[in-house]
Amino acid sequence: MTEYSTAEENLPDDPNGEVQLQLTDTDTKEIFVTRARVARTETELNDPEPLTVVRGPHENIQEEWYVEILEPNPELEEIDETVLRDCIDYSRTESNVINARSEDARAMVQYLVTVDEFDSVSDAVRTIVNEYMQDAYPELLDAYLDMKAERIREEISSSFGENR
Amino acid sequence: MTADVTVAADSFRGYIERLRDHGACNRIDQRISWNLEVGAVTMRANERDAEIPVFEDVSDESAARLVGDPYRGPPRRPWERVAMALGLSVDLTTDRFYEEIIDRLRSPISPTVVDRPAAPCKRHVHTGDDMDLLSFPWPFLHVGDGGRYSNLHTLIADDRDTEWTDWSSHRAMLHDNTRASVLLLAGEQTPNIYYYKYERHDEPMPVAIAIGAEPAVECVSMMWIPTGRAESEFAGGLKRAPVELVPCETNDLLVPASAEIVLEGRILPNSRLDEGPYGDYLGYMHGPRRSMPVLEIDAITHRERPYIPFTVEWSEVGYAHNTTSSMEVACVGPDATLGLRAVGFDVEKLAPWPFTPRTVYVISTETTRPAYLHELANFIFTTWGMLHVDFFVFVDADVDPFDQRAVLEAMALYADPDEDFHQFGVETMPKVPLNIYQTPEEKGDVQRGTSKAKTAKTYIDATRSEADAARDGFERDEPDRRQRAREILADAGLSADAFGTAGGQEGRN
Numbered sequence: 001m002t003e004y005s006t007a008e009e010n011l012p013d014d015p016n017g018e019v020q021l022q023l024t025d026t027d028t029k030e031i032f033v034t035r036a037r038v039a040r041t042e043t044e045l046n047d048p049e050p051l052t053v054v055r056g057p058h059e060n061i062q063e064e065w066y067v068e069i070l071e072p073n074p075e076l077e078e079i080d081e082t083v084l085r086d087c088i089d090y091s092r093t094e095s096n097v098i099n100a101r102s103e104d105a106r107a108m109v110q111y112l113v114t115v116d117e118f119d120s121v122s123d124a125v126r127t128i129v130n131e132y133m134q135d136a137y138p139e140l141l142d143a144y145l146d147m148k149a150e151r152i153r154e155e156i157s158s159s160f161g162e163n164r
Numbered sequence: 165m166t167a168d169v170t171v172a173a174d175s176f177r178g179y180i181e182r183l184r185d186h187g188a189c190n191r192i193d194q195r196i197s198w199n200l201e202v203g204a205v206t207m208r209a210n211e212r213d214a215e216i217p218v219f220e221d222v223s224d225e226s227a228a229r230l231v232g233d234p235y236r237g238p239p240r241r242p243w244e245r246v247a248m249a250l251g252l253s254v255d256l257t258t259d260r261f262y263e264e265i266i267d268r269l270r271s272p273i274s275p276t277v278v279d280r281p282a283a284p285c286k287r288h289v290h291t292g293d294d295m296d297l298l299s300f301p302w303p304f305l306h307v308g309d310g311g312r313y314s315n316l317h318t319l320i321a322d323d324r325d326t327e328w329t330d331w332s333s334h335r336a337m338l339h340d341n342t343r344a345s346v347l348l349l350a351g352e353q354t355p356n357i358y359y360y361k362y363e364r365h366d367e368p369m370p371v372a373i374a375i376g377a378e379p380a381v382e383c384v385s386m387m388w389i390p391t392g393r394a395e396s397e398f399a400g401g402l403k404r405a406p407v408e409l410v411p412c413e414t415n416d417l418l419v420p421a422s423a424e425i426v427l428e429g430r431i432l433p434n435s436r437l438d439e440g441p442y443g444d445y446l447g448y449m450h451g452p453r454r455s456m457p458v459l460e461i462d463a464i465t466h467r468e469r470p471y472i473p474f475t476v477e478w479s480e481v482g483y484a485h486n487t488t489s490s491m492e493v494a495c496v497g498p499d500a501t502l503g504l505r506a507v508g509f510d511v512e513k514l515a516p517w518p519f520t521p522r523t524v525y526v527i528s529t530e531t532t533r534p535a536y537l538h539e540l541a542n543f544i545f546t547t548w549g550m551l552h553v554d555f556f557v558f559v560d561a562d563v564d565p566f567d568q569r570a571v572l573e574a575m576a577l578y579a580d581p582d583e584d585f586h587q588f589g590v591e592t593m594p595k596v597p598l599n600i601y602q603t604p605e606e607k608g609d610v611q612r613g614t615s616k617a618k619t620a621k622t623y624i625d626a627t628r629s630e631a632d633a634a635r636d637g638f639e640r641d642e643p644d645r646r647q648r649a650r651e652i653l654a655d656a657g658l659s660a661d662a663f664g665t666a667g668g669q670e671g672r673n
Contacts, residue, residue: 007438007453022438029199029304029312031339031438057604058449059441060308 008055206232243494249379273400306443349613376424447481526565
C-alpha cells in the first residue's frame, strides 16, 4: 500500500467529493497532482490509502486522513503532439461545431444565456470548457497554445516569404 | 600513482581520493538509505568532526554515490578541507590562508573548452524519455522537508542581454522525473537575471546545474563575484590552471567538464512550484512553503557511478561545521575581504561569525572613523550583503575577527550602547524569508524571494576611540597580561590547546 502526504493548504475549502490535489508519495518523495477523494475515515472511500496532512506555519502538525486516487491520467502527462496537430488540422478543415447532444446541458446553458450571464450558447460553452481545461488539463492547454502560436508564426513567416 | 597534492584537485573524485589519502574520508559500503539516513549519519559526523562520509550503496535503482558535507572543516580550522582541495598546506594560519586565496583571486585564468568526447561528464547522456531524474539518489534530509534536494552544486546561467555567464549556488527541490523548484531569491545575481530579464520578457532561462564539479568551481559558486565578471575565470585563478568547459547537449551553455552530473534545462517564466519546507541553515524548520520558479529538465549527463555531494543544513548551528559554514569562512571570507579592498576600503579581514552562517560578520579595519564605518556598512548593506547579512561588528585591525572572545571583549569595552549601535535602513531593507524572527504573516508569500515586511540592519562599532587607546597604556601591556593569564591557567591544569582560536591570526596564539 502506498502512503501519501500533502499540506493542509493544498486541500480545497470543501474537501468533499472529487478534488484536485498535490500529493507526495512518501516512499519516493515524488510530488504530483491528481484527482482524488479524501476523507477522515477509511470507510468513506472505496479504495483508501493513508494520507498524512501536515499543517501549521511550519507544517509540523500532522493529521491522518485517507485518499483515493481517481485519475492519475498517465496518458495525459505527456501530450502527444502528433495527435494534437491532427486535431488542430481537423478543427480547421472540418466543422468546428461541438455537439453535446444533451437536453440537460442545453437547458442549463440556455438558462445562463437567458439570464444574461453569457451572450450566446457558443460563448457560454467556450468559456465553461476553457475554464475546465485550465483546471483539469493545464498541460494540454499549454501545449495547444504553444502549438497554435508556433503555427501562427510559421504562417506569418511563410506569408512574408511569398511576398519577397 | 598518488596525485600531486600541491596542486588543486581537478575533479571532485580527485578531491575524494585526496581526502582518502589524508585519512579524512569514511567509505561506507553498507546500504544507507538516501531517505533520512545519509542526512543523519552526516549530521553526526559533522557534530563529532569525524571523517567525511562517502556512501557507496544508497539505492537499488542507481549506482550513484552520496558524499555528506565534503568540504566541512574542523571547528577551529574550517578552511582546512578547502585548502587541501586547492593544493594549499593544511597548516596555514588564517591570515596566510586568506592572503593565499586573495592572491589567487587577483590572478584570474580564462577557461578552455574541450570537445564532448573528452569531457568526463558526458560518459552517459540521457534526453527525452531516457531521463529519469528521481532514479538518482537525491537525499531527503530532514523530517518535514518538502522533498528531496540537490543542494551542493553550481547553477549556470547566461545573462539575457550581455555576454556574462553567472555561476551561483541555489538549491533545487526535485518534484518528479523532469521538474524541480529552484530557490531564487531576488536581490542575488542569477535570480535577478531570471526575474527582471527572462521572465519579464516571458522567456525561459536556459540553465545547467553542475553537481560535483571540481573544488575550485564549487568555491567560486559560493563567492560574491561582482556582476558582469565570470566565475569561471576566478575558478581558474583559484586552481592556478584553466577550468575545462564543455558545451551542453540541449542549450548553448558551457559547463565544467569534470562535473559528476550535469542537469540541463530551462527555468520557465511565470510558472511556480512549491519549495520547502526545509530544515534551513539557522537550525529550524521554517515555513510557510514558498512558490518558486520551475526548472524543466531537458537532459542529464553524468560520469560513471557519479558522486552526489550534499550538505546537511542546520547542522552548522551550535559548534559543528558543515560545507556551507566552512565554505563561508574559506571562500566568502577572503573573497569579501578582497572585494572591500578593491573598492578602496582599508579592511584587514572580514570574517563570518562562527556558527551563524550568513547572518553576522566581523570586520577588522585599520581606519575606524565613524563616517568611514558608516560608508563601509552602507556599501555592504546596499550591495552583496543586502539580503542575508543582518549585522556587522567592526573591530580594530589588531583584533582577530575569528576570535569570539576577543570580539566580545571589544564590544564590551568599546561599544557604547548609546552611541555605537547603529540601525541602518529602518523598515526599508529587504530580508531573506528564511529567517526565523519574522512570523509567516510578516514574510508573506513569494515576493520574489524577499519577506513582505521590511526590516532593518545593524552595525556595531566596537573599535577603540582615540580616547580609549590613549587612556592608560592598557594595550601595550596586553600581550604580557595574556601570557601571564595563560600560564596561571596552565598551572591550574587547563591544557594550552584550549587557547587556540579558529583564527590563528599571525603574531598571536
